[in-house]
Amino acid sequence: MGVYENAQSLRRPSGAIIVDGIQVADTAQCVHCNGHFTMIRGSGAVRGWCPSCGGMICGPKCAVCVPFEKKLDMWENGQLKR
Amino acid sequence: MANYSTRGSMALIAADTVLSVIAATTVRPKVFDILISSPSTPNDYSAHFFLQRFSADGTGSAVTPQPLDFNERAAVATSKHTYTAEPTLTANEILLDMAMNQRATVRWVAVPGRELVIPALAGDGLSLLCNAVSTQFTAAATIFFEE
Numbered sequence: 626m627g628v629y630e631n632a633q634s635l636r637r638p639s640g641a642i643i644v645d646g647i648q649v650a651d652t653a654q655c656v657h658c659n660g661h662f663t664m665i666r667g668s669g670a671v672r673g674w675c676p677s678c679g680g681m682i683c684g685p686k687c688a689v690c691v692p693f694e695k696k697l698d699m700w701e702n703g704q705l706k707r
Numbered sequence: 708m709a710n711y712s713t714r715g716s717m718a719l720i721a722a723d724t725v726l727s728v729i730a731a732t733t734v735r736p737k738v739f740d741i742l743i744s745s746p747s748t749p750n751d752y753s754a755h756f757f758l759q760r761f762s763a764d765g766t767g768s769a770v771t772p773q774p775l776d777f778n779e780r781a782a783v784a785t786s787k788h789t790y791t792a793e794p795t796l797t798a799n800e801i802l803l804d805m806a807m808n809q810r811a812t813v814r815w816v817a818v819p820g821r822e823l824v825i826p827a828l829a830g831d832g833l834s835l836l837c838n839a840v841s842t843q844f845t846a847a848a849t850i851f852f853e854e
Contacts, residue, residue: 628806639821642805643814652803654821660802661815661823686799693824697735700826707762707797707831 631666656680657687657696708853709779710739711772715788716746716847719754719840724793726848728772729764729785729832730825736784737822738833740851743805744812747844751808754846755839758803758823761794764830772852784825784854794834802833809844822853 629642629649638651640661652661656678664672673682677690691699699705715726725743728736743756767787774782802823807813817823825833835848 638818640815640817643816644807645811652815652817654817658800658802659824660800661817661821662804697824697826700831701828707826707828 629663629665631668633664633666635664653681655683655687657682657689657691657693659693710775710851710853711782711784712775712849712851713770713772713786714847714849715768715770715786716845717789718843718845719837720843721837721839722793724765724767724790724834724836725756725846726770726788726835726850727761727764727767727786727794727832728825728850728852729787729830730827731783731785732827732829734783734854735827736825737853738825738850739817739819739822739853741803741815741835742812742849743807743814743846745809745844745846747809749810750842750844751810752840752842752844753809754807754837754841754844756805756807757801757836757838759834759836760797760800760802760825761832761834762797762830763795764832765790765794766792775851782854784852786850794832796834796836
């Protein structure tokens with residue numbers, strides 16, 4: 626499928642996108658927002674790594690280290706606005 | 708922990724929710740599998756979907772999530788499709804981005820432990836949102852989740 630043509634395969638993927646039964650892309654998971662994203666070569670998307678959490682982050686919006694588990698607790702306790 | 712599936716379909720309109728999973732204060736639903744296909748006459752149409760968080764539910768047709776094992780209890784989380792008033796989507800909280808051609812079936816599946824988690828807050832949830840569609844066609848979606 627065109628959009629996933631340049632998708633990079635990952636050594637330890639967090640998920641997969643499958644089109645008509647064929648795996649076309651791996652997905653990685655952001656340790657701060659819990660979102661999954663595909664790594665597309667040449668897309669220009671900026672990704673990153675959190676050394677505290679030891680995992681990938683999806684982009685600059687998740688640059689500040691708040692581990693997702695902590696964020697969940699903060700949402701549920703009302704300490705962080707939804 | 709038990710697994711459930713919920714399903715819905717609609718003629719795609721940009722910025723409309725196809726299907727949602729809504730949490731309750733006692734459970735954190737974890738989405739691990741999403742399937743999107745189309746029952747419409749095959750054509751080379753395309754659609755772009757987001758899985759986006761919302762903080763308040765909207766108005767739609769309720770779907771009762773079905774347990775995958777019929778010995779399990781009924782789901783606490785709820786689900787809706789065909790929204791007439793959209794949920795309050797949270798900006799910048801798009802958890803998945805998928806594109807599809809109408810002729811193809813698209814599936815996203817998470818590795819165990821890497822699911823998309825919804826906080827245990829009433830009205831909080833995930834929306835399978837049609838971000839854009841080239842020409843309108845009907846999409847059928849199924850979401851599997853654990854709670």
